[in-house]
Amino acid sequence: MVIKQQRNGVESAHIRMMDMQRDLPAVADLIENCFALRNDVDGQTFLKQMRQAARDMGFMRWVLGGQDIGVTRAPGFVWHENGQVLGNISLIPFSCQNRRIYLIANVAVDPKHRRRGIGRALTIHAMSYLRKRGIDTIWLQVKAENQGAIDLYHSLGFSQHSCRIAWRMEPGQKEIPITEQEERFSLRRRKKGDWGLQKRWLDVIYPSSIAWHLKVTFTDFAPSVIWDASRWFEAMKLKHWAVIEGGKPVGFLTRQSTKTYADNLWLAVDPQADAASVVQFMLKGLCGRFSKLRPLEVNYPCECIEAAFRSAGFSMYRSLIWMKLSFPRL
Secondary structure: OOOOOEEOOEEHHHEEEEEHHHHHHHHHHHHHHHHOOOOOHHHHHHHHHHHHHHHHHHHHHHHOOOOOOOOOEEEEEEEEEOOEEEEEEEEEEEEEOOEEEEEEEEEEEOHHHOOOOHHHHHHHHHHHHHHHOOOOEEEEEEEOOOHHHHHHHHHOOOEEEEEEEEEEEOOOOOOOOOOOHHHHEEEEEOOHHHHHHHHHHHHHHOOHHHHOOOOOOHHHHOHHHHHOOOOHHHHOOEEEEEEEEOOEEEEEEEEEOOOOOOEEEEEEEOOOOOHHHHHHHHHHHHHHHHOOOOOEEEEEEOOOOHHHHHHOOOEEEEEEEEEEEEOOOO
8 A cells, every 4th residue: 555645745655554574574673773672571572573473474475385375464554765664653453342443553763764754654644544444543652751752643633641650670679678657557368259349449540441451351350250261271370469457458469470571460459548558568568579580560650659669669661651542433
């Protein structure tokens, strides 16, 4: 697909749909160069998978004597100029409340060719492509410190929805002593009857408007899932604890084992409680125990109890602003 009209003074004839076999290796190099992923374990795994996918597709085409093996065009576009891929934008489909939505991701432009309007042209083209296919909601994430990109997306009609921080604890963190003030709390394993409270409080910290993108299914936290054969394997990756004050739960922590760089922690806190004290206590009380071999990561709203995370031995890994664009329904 090639667009031959001018947009913002940039010749959009350079835009075409990405061909997975032909473009994936170059796109992987571009993303690695633009997003400083050399020391990012998950990022390097993602790039390795991209390059392997291109090799596998090329091998199958060779086996079939050059025949087309099916759909090789991915939902996304590249800026191709003088035999080089200079820009990329990916479109990732999700389902939210039985509606099809898309996430714009991997918007990357070769550093030597920035300030030419390539990123803007790719974004406009992607928006037009999705709009013509009846998609009425587009999301994207941008680093909080990338003000230039934030301004660009604002100018294209995106509005800021929320901000989330990924907090990380590296392996080997020593247990941090509980303070005298924190002795009013205690920890125990979550009980079956706690699930209703945990679910309500999870919905506050991880609302449905963003939960579609999280690498977890919160219904797997329900005690009944343990007896559901179809979800049993996912439920076995989860361990749950409760924080007790005055004989009642005031918070919950769930550890999710993963195959990525860090295991995930999911927090749920009573909205009426002192959230900073509850979170600090449960992180200090638990993380020193099970962070000896695996890093731990927590997704939490920005500008919320940041001191509690730092006091518990966590450091800020990434701060992302979620932006959203909604079209009138056709």
